Each structure stands twice: as structure tokens, then as C-alpha cells.
Amino acid sequence: MKNLILTTAALALTAGFAMADTVRLGTEGAYPPFNFLNDAGEIDGFERELGDELCARAELTCEWVTNDWDSIIPNLVSGNYDVIIAGMSITPERDEVIDFTQNYTQPDPSAYMVLTGNEGLDVTGAVIAAQTNTIQAGFVAEMGAPLVEFATPDETISAVRTGEADAVLADKSYLAPIAEENADLTLLERDELIGGGVGMGLRESDGELREKFDAAIQSMKDDGSLNTLIEKWEVGETF
Amino acid sequence: MFSYCTDPAALSGLTWLSCYLTTGKHMALYWSFGTVLTLLAITAPTALALGFAGASAARSRIRPLSWLGKFYIAIVRGVPDIAFFLFFVIALDQGIEYLRHKVKCPDWSEPIRQGNDFVVCSAAKMPLSTASQWQHDVYGFALAVVTFAIVFGAFAANVLFGAMRAVPHAQIETAEAYGMSPRQAYWRVLVPQMWIYALPGLGNLWMVLIKATPLLFLLGISDIVYWARELGGAKTARFTDYPHPDWRMWYFLALLVFYLGFTKLSEMVLERLTRRLSHGQATAGGEALRKAAT
Known part of the structure; x- marks a missing residue:
């Protein structure tokens, strides 16, 4: 008291x-x-x-x-x-x-990351993973490709690893260090310029x-x- | 934590693990176990009290009180938990701030709702924006306890309401024959005997409550599931001294063991409680105890 x-x-x-x-x-x-x-x-x-x-x-x-x-x-x-x-x-x-x-x-390019060996992927027809409520998710939806959304960035990467998605679309500065350190993941050459x-x-x-x-x-x-x-x-x- | 942890990259095996498991982030995980247990320890009795009040109100002979009790039980039981947690907490928080605003800043001229924004004067903020982080944490925790108690209180009220009706009517008649007033019969005969009928339902509720604690994260409190996900996620060497691949499975396995252990312990306690409350009751359990004793 x-x-x-x-x-x-x-x-x-x-x-x-x-x-x-x-x-x-x-x-x-x-x-x-x-x-x-x-x-x-x-x-x-x-x-x-x-x-x-x-x-x-x-x-x-x-x-x-x-x-x-x-x-x-x-x-x-x-x-x-x-x-x-x-x-x-x-x-x-x-x-x-x-x-x-x-x-x-600066408007940061977004990049696609795929499993190594899958670099020939055509992203317009592939299943793309993105984090919910991000500009990338909006972009994929607009592009017309099948989109799978996840609550956290981590889960989008796992989705590519498990094969649930063919590629993940996210900020290049987020994906680049991950692709660098993991031999099983590679960035595609194609970038997308989204957002301001x-x-x-x-x-x-x-x-x-x-x-x-x-x-x-x-x-x-x-x-x-x-x-x-x-x-x-x-x-x-x-x- | 330990003196040999200054260069984790050079370590391996158990020494590495001992350093890894004692980082500040892991301490936050261990701390969150305490948060969850504290929440359970405070919420369970509060919800039970609220449930008892709700059940008493629902079977009251005063009509408006009975309506109030039944309304509370029906509404809260009908709304999905997750909707309740998202809507009710924000509404409660804004309600408190609105009342404080009316009292503390009577000459505020601007509207409180401005488009999407909810704007009150800074003296009415809960907690004040000058408050330190722990005050925000305590306030968030208190909101969580209140919300959990209201939700689980409604279920508990329904269980107790049923239990009160399950007590054999002859018991009440006998009490009245001895000259007890309805009030005395309620407190001295009905309430002590109803627990054995309420226990299975209350036990279920407790089990559900244990597993509902991850809803805490909706209220901005970092619970064990949040930390397990955060710590288990893959880490690259640029941003941590302890890089590792996706280890979420191991963290969730640890949580599984914790939850299973905790429910097992609860079951044992409930078992003993059932035995104790069965003594002298006109139920199959009570009869079995009586026969075993003779």
C-alpha cells in the first residue's frame, strides 16, 4: 500500500x-x-x-x-x-x-531470388513470394503472376527453399547479403523499380x-x- | 556474458553454444517465459472472479442484473477471440484516453477524430509520452490482462452458471428446511458444492488459456512464440556474430516441450483437485471415494 x-x-x-x-x-x-x-x-x-x-x-x-x-x-x-x-x-x-x-x-531496385540452378526462370508465369502489405506484393499482384504472401521476410525465403514459391521478390539490399552467403540461393539479373x-x-x-x-x-x-x-x-x- | 565470448567466430561446439544461448536476445526470450507465466498467474484468478460475478448475476432474481449477466456471457462468447483482441484493446485504450482528455483538457477545441487519426491532448495520453519504456510495457500488459480476463471470464461464467444448476436441488431444500435464508443457502450450500461440477469445464478453459498466450503479440507484447520466430530465423554474418541457417524448427520444438510439460503439470494438479472436491459428494467420483474408504 x-x-x-x-x-x-x-x-x-x-x-x-x-x-x-x-x-x-x-x-x-x-x-x-x-x-x-x-x-x-x-x-x-x-x-x-x-x-x-x-x-x-x-x-x-x-x-x-x-x-x-x-x-x-x-x-x-x-x-x-x-x-x-x-x-x-x-x-x-x-x-x-x-x-x-x-x-x-533512393528508390531501391527490387530483386528476385531463386534456388541456384533455376536462373532461367520466367518470372511472369512463376509463383512469387512476397511479404504482406509491401510494394513488392502489390507489384506481383498487378503483374498477374501467382502471389503467395507471408507475414515476415524470413518466411518468404523459406518458401523458396521448400519449393512453395519459385522466387521471392523483395528489396535488393535485403536479398543481396542472403544470396551472397547461401550457395543454394541466387539473384536473378532482372530488377524491378518500384516505389518512391x-x-x-x-x-x-x-x-x-x-x-x-x-x-x-x-x-x-x-x-x-x-x-x-x-x-x-x-x-x-x-x- | 562469459569472458571467452568476445570472438564467437573462433569458437565451436559447446563453448559456442554457451555463448550463443546467453546473448541479450536469448535473455529476452527467457524473460518472455516469465511474462507469459505472470500473465497466466494474474489472468486466471481475475477471469475466475469475473466468471463468478457473471454467473451470480445471471442467476440473480433481480431482472436487470440477470439480463446484464446473460448479455455479457452471450456477447463475449459469440465474438471470435482474435477480433476481440484487435478491436477491444484499441477501443479500450482510446476510451481511456478519451475520458482523460475530457477531464484534463476541457478547453481543447480541435476534434479528436481527424480523418484516420485519433488525437487527444498530450496530457491525456496513456501512458504519457514522457513515460519511460517500462511504463508503456506495464500499461500494455495491464490491457492484455483485462482483455484476457473479460474473454475467459465469460466462458468461466457459463461453466459456473451450469455448475450452480447441477447441484442437487434437494440440498437447497434441506438448507431452507433448516431455516437458512436464500442468501445463506447460496453461500453455505450451493457455492461450496458447485466446484466439483465446474472443474472439468474450468480445467478445459485453463488449458485453452495456456495456449492462447501467443495472442499477446497482437497487443504489442513480445511473447515466447515471437522470440522463437525471431531467434530461429536465418541470420547472415553481416548482422550478427552468430550466423546460422533457419533454426525455427528447434526453437518451436523447445516451445512444444514447454507447452506439453506445462499442460501435463496442470493435468496432475487438476486431478488432485478433483479428488479433493469429490469427497462427500453425491457423484460417482464421491461414491467411489466413500467405498474405497470403508
Whole structure:
């Protein structure tokens, strides 16, 4: 009981100070090199470094949270966190629901990965695996090829291994390291250019915060520090 | 964790494994076992209490109360769990924030619903956006407990409602013949005797509850299944010191052993409980115990 009173008192106090608001950054934590959990269980990757730098430049206190990819937009609009920074490509469909900052990566080519020995595959008639709610899934559906969707990037790769799908379509920067390290998987030569680059997603009512991040991204583009990060994590072309 | 873990690439065999199994990420997995067990430990009694209240209300002689009880049982039992978990939690969270908003920011002029967005003043946020991560975690956990308790409480209420009716009517008549009021007969005769009839149903519910905990991830809490999937997925050497192919099968095998062990343990406890509650009951189980004793 005593403890309870103490905590309530402490809460009341902190509520009084308040308003050095923390900005909560939501990410998936399962899409290297953009974002992933490192061995220590912390969020790491290109977007971790980028996000921390952007927050420093915009003079915001930021905090990282992970969220399932499927519910990442609904949880943003209902206010569980303030920003999506999860390798999310800017598309007109998403732009109707949320707002985006300017892109911080170039439109990244998407690549097909197949089992080694299957390089002659004609992708227009093949079964293609993609992660649900991604630009790649939308692209395959539009192309008219049979699409199998999975909740996580990992499962799309397994689908190719088990033969459930002939190829997986995903960001090239995600697939390239995997194809490099696994002799049984190979990238096709054919690339697809989809999407308008990756940006941060914010609530449409949050214009002020969006402007702050926009300015911070611009300043990183101007002084070349963004290019350094892009090269370090190999997430496509530089600006 | 251990001093020899600084360069995992040079290690092999058991030493490698000992380093691998003690990374921060694995610690998070072990920790999540605690989360799941804590959730069960808090939810089960809460759901039982809610179920008892629901059943008592449903058989009440006061009409509106009885309607309320029956309405609760019917609605929650009819809605699919997963829909309930997706819809109800967001609704509950927004409801709390809406009420706080009305109290704390009376002169806020902008609408709360702006297109897709749900916007309340920052003082009304639950938890406040200044709160640290653990406060968010505790709040999410509390929402999970409430949701689980409401869902499983409705099923428990139905089981208890049935159990209350299964107690032989002669017992109540006898209690009344001794001059007990309906209230006394309820608490002293009906309630103590109904448990043996409720136990099989409640046991089932407990088993279902154990296996329903992966629904936690829908509420943003990293449970054991989430970590098993995350840790088991193939890892390339660029992003970890412990690269490995797809090991999800082994992680899920470990979960299988955990769940089977846990349900086995539960069965043993339920078995003993059944024996205990059967003593002196006018059931086949109670009769068998009486015969064995003589």
C-alpha cells in the first residue's frame, strides 16, 4: 500500500513537469540492413543510426519501439507511437492514410531470388513470394503472376527453399547479403523499380513534427552524412 | 556474458553454444517465459472472479442484473477471440484516453477524430509520452490482462452458471428446511458444492488459456512464440556474430516441450483437485471415494 502511494506521488510529480515530450519511433526489427535486432536484443541497422542522428539534429528525445509489420500503420494512427521508420516505401496508397517525409533512400531496385540452378526462370508465369502489405506484393499482384504472401521476410525465403514459391521478390539490399552467403540461393539479373524511395511515416495531423524531420533529413542530405550512412549499410544508391 | 565470448567466430561446439544461448536476445526470450507465466498467474484468478460475478448475476432474481449477466456471457462468447483482441484493446485504450482528455483538457477545441487519426491532448495520453519504456510495457500488459480476463471470464461464467444448476436441488431444500435464508443457502450450500461440477469445464478453459498466450503479440507484447520466430530465423554474418541457417524448427520444438510439460503439470494438479472436491459428494467420483474408504 505504501508503495502504491509512493508510485502515485511519483507519477503525479512527473506529470507536473511533463512536456519535454518523447517522440516514439516505431520499427519492425526484422528487415536487415534497414532495421533488425542485434545479438544484444537492441534495434540496430541503417534506420537506427539514421533515426538517432535525425532526432539529435531536430533536438528531440526519441525512443524506439518494435511493432508487427501488419499492424504498423493502424498503431501509428491510433497514437501508440509517433513515427514509422521501418524501410517503408512511399506509395500513393499509403499516402492516403498517413503522411511521409521526403525519402531518405533512393528508390531501391527490387530483386528476385531463386534456388541456384533455376536462373532461367520466367518470372511472369512463376509463383512469387512476397511479404504482406509491401510494394513488392502489390507489384506481383498487378503483374498477374501467382502471389503467395507471408507475414515476415524470413518466411518468404523459406518458401523458396521448400519449393512453395519459385522466387521471392523483395528489396535488393535485403536479398543481396542472403544470396551472397547461401550457395543454394541466387539473384536473378532482372530488377524491378518500384516505389518512391523510403521515408518516415507520420500521422496526417502531425504536420509540425513532419516538418522537423523533413528539415533534418534535408540537412543530412546537404552535408553528405546521409550518403556516408547509405554506403556503410549498403542500402542502394547515394543521393 | 562469459569472458571467452568476445570472438564467437573462433569458437565451436559447446563453448559456442554457451555463448550463443546467453546473448541479450536469448535473455529476452527467457524473460518472455516469465511474462507469459505472470500473465497466466494474474489472468486466471481475475477471469475466475469475473466468471463468478457473471454467473451470480445471471442467476440473480433481480431482472436487470440477470439480463446484464446473460448479455455479457452471450456477447463475449459469440465474438471470435482474435477480433476481440484487435478491436477491444484499441477501443479500450482510446476510451481511456478519451475520458482523460475530457477531464484534463476541457478547453481543447480541435476534434479528436481527424480523418484516420485519433488525437487527444498530450496530457491525456496513456501512458504519457514522457513515460519511460517500462511504463508503456506495464500499461500494455495491464490491457492484455483485462482483455484476457473479460474473454475467459465469460466462458468461466457459463461453466459456473451450469455448475450452480447441477447441484442437487434437494440440498437447497434441506438448507431452507433448516431455516437458512436464500442468501445463506447460496453461500453455505450451493457455492461450496458447485466446484466439483465446474472443474472439468474450468480445467478445459485453463488449458485453452495456456495456449492462447501467443495472442499477446497482437497487443504489442513480445511473447515466447515471437522470440522463437525471431531467434530461429536465418541470420547472415553481416548482422550478427552468430550466423546460422533457419533454426525455427528447434526453437518451436523447445516451445512444444514447454507447452506439453506445462499442460501435463496442470493435468496432475487438476486431478488432485478433483479428488479433493469429490469427497462427500453425491457423484460417482464421491461414491467411489466413500467405498474405497470403508
